[in-house]
Amino acid sequence: MMCREEHDPRGADQAVFAALLEDSAEELYESAPCGYLSTLMDGTIAKINATLLGWLGRERAAVVGRMRFSDLLTVGGRLYHETHFAPLLRMQGEISGIALEIRQADGGRVPVLVSSVVKHGSTGEPLLIRTTVFDARDRRAYEEELLRGRKVAEEARRQAEADRARLQDALAVLQQALLPDALPPIPGVETASYYHTASPDRLGGDFYDVFPIDGKRFGFFLGDVCGKGPRAAAVTSLTRYTLRAAALHDPDPVSALTTLNKVLHERYAGEGDPRFCTVVFGVLEPDAATGQTAVHLASGGHPPALVLRADGTAGFLPTPGGLLVGILPAAPFATATTVLTAGDTLLLYTDGLTEARTGEGRARLYGDEALLSFVTDHAGERPPDVIHALTELLRGFGDGLDDDTALLALGVPAPGTETKHTI
Template sequence: MCETGDAADNTNQAPVDSTDRAPVDEEARFSELLEDSAEDLYEHAPCGYLSTLLDGRIAKANATLLDWLGYERDDLVGRMAFSDLLTVGGRLYHETHFAPLLRMQGEISGVALELKTADGSRLPVMVTSSVKTGSDGQPLLIRTTLFDARDRRAYETELLRARQEADRERDRLKLLNTTLQKTLLPPALVNVPGLDVAAHYHIASADEVGGDFYDLFPLAAGSWGLFLGDVCGKGAAAAAVTSLARYTLRAAAVYNPDPAAVLSNLNTVLNHEYNGTDPRFCTVVFGLLTPDPERGGFRITLAGGGHPPALLMRADGTADYLPTPGGQLIGALPDAHISTTTVRLAPGDTLLLYTDGLTEAHTTAAGGDDRYGDNALLDLGRALAPTTASDTIGAVRDLLHTFGTGVDDDTALLSIHVPRPISEEQQ
């Protein structure tokens, strides 16, 4: 019984001793853990720590930085300066920018530098430094934190490579668009006896193919056909319609040069080809030029399909539009109404055909409702008259350049001028 009692007493006593010692052991372990954690946090932090004297000599470096660089602690501490770890370019930047700013500001952060490792390779880092001062306010040392920027550098390199590839792709696309745009315009306008001709195509954006087009070509019996138009939309789809419209107009004019018949044929073709879920249409003006041997100059019959009116600048200094009212978009309806007008171009007269990229251009780059408009163009025509085809195109081209990015749509220009006889020009 006594042995059992002793055993019981011993059993009861053990937990008491354990409970009494537990708070002491936990406190000791917690204190030890704090001390170990502080030291470990410095030595094995996910970033490099460096302390340097004011003259740049390394006074302390953590294990993380030593591992990155491949140096032993004794190789750096007291033996090397921070600038000795930098590449040639980094050392120059440190001496001319980093160190002077640090002295003036007391802190500098987020500076990209490259360190030289023990094996000669380069380590990109992001550096933050601050000056530690004493109780008297005098600087004691410099503390520097370094972040491994290899992943960031790799990301930036990949980003740069992707951007360069995108730039090359964009250049290829621009070249393709430019080449395609050239195929949609005549390489050179034909020479019409007794007539001066000039044209210009203003590209609003090199990234997209526009839908504007023009041409001037000979027909039978000493007559000539001309047209200028604007397909809705941009890009490859618009280019396909532009090509179809241009060659259809030429072929239809050879078959029947009557301007209304030419546009009617084009309307039939477009309405037939694009009558599904993606309708395509355009505005067009077609003209038939014939010489006027009795009075000199030319007679021109214009047929308009929803296109802005031509601007006629007379030899007497007046100017006005030649409207073709009621003309409807070509390709939008099965039987589009086509309006015609006939006028004589006397010696000294100049006719300008244009697309709405001109009149709808913004007069300021900011955009808004500041459209150039029909009235402004008419005022320009009256200021130019009497003029020539080349002078007219030159004036409008310069005008478009003044708008800058305010021109958000391509603009095609075609101008014809009947020169005065040489005897009249001399007078």
């Protein structure tokens, strides 16, 4: 005891005890702070306390023997009672804390929590159902707030997910539109390509294409627009269609790049947010008589192409001095030529491959030398096999490959070799 009153406590408290003693069981039943009712097994109300009658706004005579418990409920509550509450009460002998609403005589509703227990006779037969009804207005208001909050949150989440899915679909379609569905067949030349998308949320800026120019020549290009996202994709689209159109007008690689440079520079230079790309553009001219294919290409700031020879050697096809496309009103482009004979493959790639991280952070990148060494091991293989090997290499980079990567291989198959992979 922290503190004890020293005076005689009995005087005042005795009066309270006396008053309590006058509170008979009957008085307690009738005026309890909850509703009581007893029903026959068929639900007919046999006994009900004044508290509940007060909530209902009904006279005892109108209820006892005349109404069933379910008659006190709203229609929806009655459905719930009949399909759930009543069968469970039968099965379990008791049920507690069920949220229902009772209907008042004037049409009002009172949310309540209902608990019932079946009273059994001496031989175990069910006799009657005793039910307590608690006023749950405050609690229900709170629960409804919770439910409303939950609904709003769920709706927002659903909406966000739907939006995200729709956006990803749209991005995937756009991304597809930036790349050819399939590469056209070229007589005496085998082609293969691969595109790695770094993030489904970000449109990539890499691109490639192969297309016929006239009866005997085919154009090809592969490049990388600086930046990512929708703006980069717009540049990619403009670039792709400009190059195709330019090549049909004049297939000379430098002419095609010069046209592209002019278009990009005029379109973007004035906006304070210059857009440009690196690209290799080339023309293939297969010669059915010799089985050889001549390659003329030009590069605007793009990493040098690789040539994989049938004899197991490989080397870069240097194009130094070619400038990024779109940066200056007039730009120099570097050209290179080579001839592909049986078993040779020309490989174009974007810097996602050479800039892939091979260690922690960005200190160690894959690099040109590693790439040269890797492709040398695959020199002499057909384009689909080379692309397959590189695809596996890219997969091996895992998280280290955080940029888009495009690969395009064009080769003259050696007679009698079987392709191991179809890309």
